[in-house]
Each structure stands twice: as structure tokens, then as C-alpha cells.
Amino acid sequence: MEREVVITGDGSSTIHLPQWNEQYHSKHGAIQEAYHVFIKYGLHHYCYSELDSESQLKVVSNGIQTARISILEIGFGTGLNAFITLLEAEKLKCSIDYYGVEGYPVQKEEVVQLNYPEKLDAANKENLFINLHDVSWEDRHSITSNFSLTKQNRFFSEIKEKEQFNIIYFDAFGARVQPELWTEDIFQKMYEALQYNGVLVTYAAKGSVRRAMQTVGFSVEKLPGPPGKREMLRATKKS
Template sequence: MKKNLKREIITTSDGSTTIHFPELDEHYHSKHGAINEAKHVFIDKGFDHVLESKAFPELHVLEIGFGTGLNAFITYLEALKVSQKVYYVGVEAYPVLMEEVKCLNYLKQLSAQDQVAVFDHFHQSSWGDQHAITDSFFLTKRQQFFEDIDDKSCYNLIYFDAFGARVQPTLWEVDIFKKMYDALLDHGVLVTYSAKGSVRRAMQEVGFTVERLPGPPGKREMLRATKIMNG
């Protein structure tokens, strides 16, 4: 991904905004609905699924592609609803600029205008440090290339929200998914919007058990991968 590509704010089909790269015809979120995609892929099929499968006193989440902060912010809102303690790590190579953040309409679209200070804190907080957003939600942002991730057995859940394989094919290959497998705890889960056969096979090659699930608006399917080491 080139660093200095032209970027523009567009409105997606559900009324929420995202950032578009015209030269690549690529978006941070689905043009069929940024919020709808985030809720379906990462909350419904990821966050909620993990919480239903086992009672975690604390949940450790890794996001591959922090981007606009939408997935992190929605996770924060969902964690508030269920009083779930969350340690959230978002990895991003090229952070979104604050002037772009101010053009996004997520607070309004999520009816979360009372959380403006929290949303701003997500974006204005320093990189590389853990920040207590509340006494039960802790955010760490890491400016890092995904290829350099070397976490071992740290997370219950990974949101894999990298740019698509058409634009960045090397982020969807065996080497990256081996890093994701190693980063998860036993019975940890990875969810992604992608359903490409090559992606599913790469996940399976490193040891994941992979499910095809109904996709968000505009996509027929998505993938959920689980690390099962003991039975």
C-alpha cells in the first residue's frame, strides 16, 4: 500500500461514512454499509460468539487494521452493554489523520453522541501505550506493519480487517495467518469479511478450523477461524 494515495470521505449504503482510495477503488469499510459490516462480521460473528462460547473475566482482542477506529469503538459500546472487561490492541501501519476522523459520522449513526470524548480519546491517545478508556476498557494502538507482529498466545479474538487481497495480497497468505494463529490462545477465534478460497486454505494450512458463515450486506459469505489445540 502506497502511503500518499489520495483519500476521500464517502457515505456507504447504511448512511455511515468511510475512507475511499479512488486510485485503488478500495475502502476502509464496505461500501454496502460500514457500520453494518462492522457489527455483522466483528461483533455478531466475533465478539458475541466468543462471549457466548465461554465466560471470560477479561477479553483480549487484536485488530489487524485499526483504521478509522470504527470496529474498536463499536466493541467498546458493546462491552459497556454487557459489562465485559476488554483489553483491545489495534495495529495500523498508516494512522488516519484527525482531520479525517472529524469528518466521520459514526457517533451520529450509532446514536452515541454522548460518547464524543471517548471517540476522540481513541484517536488522540498516544501510540504504543495502554490507555484506560474506562475502568473496564483498555486500548493500546500500535503503529506497526502486520508482517512485524510477533505476539504469542495473547488473544481470545482477532478482527482481521486488512485491505483486500486484490490490493494487498501478501496480507492474506500463509505467513500472516501463521502469525495470527500463534497470537491466539487455545480456542481463540479470528473473524474476517473475506471468504476467498485461497484465504480459507491458508488458514487451514496453519492449523485453523475454518467456518464459512453468511456475510454482511453485499457479501454472500465470510470466514471464522478457530485455534483448537486440544480436541
């Protein structure tokens, strides 16, 4: 399938698939979408609402007690969400175990065309972004002192973890082109993979998606969407 790196509305790049008229990130702004959907309403929401819970595992990093958070990304893709989360982990003083699932990994020649370190004012950390893609699949790697990455080359339907993750970034291609990724069967796997009080966030807001989430047991909220979208969804696995 033909693929091309293009520039989105906020100046950051993404990969466009002309045959599907689909891209890895919003054409209105890749970085804006990532921050709005996955950081603001996912990572920040969880940190500020859940980390005082006695159920949270505390770890010591450089002599400072921090929270350990486990994140599953459905659609590792360009690595943008992982890279921003790495940068946020430093600001939040938390320790993040990040798992990225991807059926069709991005190629190295595409990675070097992505301008995320520059647009995030993190050009001095470009080596970390490249490292996210260079490290081997299926193994756990310590990228920084408070961010580990495990990339898994498998399909979403193959996820079998139980109560392992605190947050899921659900960033699959849209239901218009891959409806099989937005079914009750897939969201049942997501529900089982989350710990109680864990959250799943996605840019999607279709009624069929919301109903599929609710059917498997999620409590679902409609939230303001990123630029170019009116709404998005956040699903919580209530205890």
C-alpha cells in the same frame, strides 16, 4: 495516495482510496459490516460460547465479577470496530483489552469527518471516539472503566505475540489490492498470537484465504456475509 471520506449504504461514513478503488469499510454499510462480522460472529460468539470456560480469567470491576477479553485488530483504521467494541463492552459487562495495529494511521482531519457516534446513537460519547484517535501510540490507555486501548504503529508482518489474544478482528485491505496481507505467513502469526479456542473473524471468503488459514492449523467456518457479501470466514484455534 488520494483519500476521501464518503457515505456508505447505511448512512455511515468510511474512507475511500480512488487509486485502488478500495475503502476502509463496505460501501454497502460500514456500521452494518462491523456489527455483522466483528461483533456478531466475533465478540458475541466468543462471549456466549467461551466465557463459561474455567480457563477464562475473571476480574472484578465495580464489585461485579466480569470476564477479561483480549482483542487484536488487524487494521485499526478509522477506529469504528474499536468504538463499537467499547460500546458493546458496557452492554456485555466484560472488561476488554484492545490492541489495534496500523501501519498508516488515519489523519485527524479525516477523523473529525467520520459520523460514527451520531449513526450509533452515541453522540453523547463522541469524545470517547475522538479519544481513541488522540491517545498516544505504543502505550496502554484506560478509555473507560472496562475498555483499554493500546495502538501499535507497525506492519502486520511484525506481530510476534504468542498466545495473547482471545479474538482477532482481521480487517486488512482486500487481497485484490494487498495480497501479501492474506498469506500463510501472516495467518501463521495470527494463529500463534491467539490463545487456544480463540477466534479470528474477517469479512473475506476467498478460497485461497480459507486454505491459507487451514494450512497453518485453523478450523475454518464459512458464515453468512454482511450486506453485499454472500459469505465471510471465522477461524478457530482448537485446543
